[in-house]
Amino acid sequence: MSEASVAVHADADLLAQAVAARLVVRLLDAQAARGQASVVLTGGRIAAAVYRAVAALPARDAVDWSRVDVWWGDERFLPAGDPERNETQARAALLDAVPVDPDRIHPMPASDGGADPEEAAARYAAELARAARPGTAALPHFDVLMLGVGEDGHVASVFPEHPVHYENRPVSAVRGSPKPPPVRITLTLPTINTAEEVWLVAGGADKAHAVGMALAGAGPVQIPAAGVHGTGRTLWLLDRAAAASVPARFRSLR
Ligand SMILES: O=C(O)[C@H](O)[C@@H](O)[C@H](O)[C@H](O)COP(=O)(O)O
Numbered sequence: 001m002s003e004a005s006v007a008v009h010a011d012a013d014l015l016a017q018a019v020a021a022r023l024v025v026r027l028l029d030a031q032a033a034r035g036q037a038s039v040v041l042t043g044g045r046i047a048a049a050v051y052r053a054v055a056a057l058p059a060r061d062a063v064d065w066s067r068v069d070v071w072w073g074d075e076r077f078l079p080a081g082d083p084e085r086n087e088t089q090a091r092a093a094l095l096d097a098v099p100v101d102p103d104r105i106h107p108m109p110a111s112d113g114g115a116d117p118e119e120a121a122a123r124y125a126a127e128l129a130r131a132a133r134p135g136t137a138a139l140p141h142f143d144v145l146m147l148g149v150g151e152d153g154h155v156a157s158v159f160p161e162h163p164v165h166y167e168n169r170p171v172s173a174v175r176g177s178p179k180p181p182p183v184r185i186t187l188t189l190p191t192i193n194t195a196e197e198v199w200l201v202a203g204g205a206d207k208a209h210a211v212g213m214a215l216a217g218a219g220p221v222q223i224p225a226a227g228v229h230g231t232g233r234t235l236w237l238l239d240r241a242a243a244a245s246v247p248a249r250f251r252s253l254r
Helices: 013-032 044-055 058-062 086-093 118-128 205-217
Strands: 002-009 035-041 070-071 074-077 144-148 172-175 184-187 197-202 233-238
Touching: 002 013, 013 035, 013 044, 013 058, 013 144, 013 197, 013 233, 044 086, 044 144, 044 197, 070 086, 074 086, 118 172, 118 184, 197 205, 205 233
Parallel strands: 002 233, 035 070, 035 144, 144 197, 197 233
Antiparallel strands: 074 184, 172 184
């Protein structure tokens, strides 16, 4: 489990640009080391801003996108192509602009045809297991897993005080989400924590309380962002407004 590091950028635009540059470097480093790279995406405004910033980076073309596996940490359980789906937003902001291998893009199931969210969660867990490295756990290697942070401290679709905290399976359906839509699919915290690097990206004063609580050691059921960490690195990427309550002990990276 890695100790959290904090990097603060002046505003949300500079934050998105900085995260985008870090993401390109991370993918290049992974490809140099492993011949491929895997990233787990999330939803929300700051995530979409990061994807757009990656698409606008000339350096994006240095990434061999045909050797990047794209997974999702969570998804809004909506029909395929719904503009509110995290997959739809990631494709529009980035994936449609780079030469990915369609077979290496792994969206979470959609709600079409009256699909059952629990069955959809099980299907995604099975897809993850099929991609697992032989002889390892039932999960592929995640080089970087990106998360936004909700005002209530949620990450992916793991919400405070929600039964999802007590789910033993790697992927869970979430009903009664306080953030619309009410039904979602999410990786559980233990699954998130298998990632080599976990990045929590938050901008805006409305995130400052949750960010401060998480870094001050709140419990994960109360503040789910407090319960995530990478096996190699846990990076909080913030703008100044979201960093307002970060405990003084955290060294600031630039
Ligand atoms: O489905 C979603 O919306 C995301 O998975 C969710 O976890 C999001 O990342 C946070 O709510 C932060 O969203 P903002 O960046 O828009 O505040």
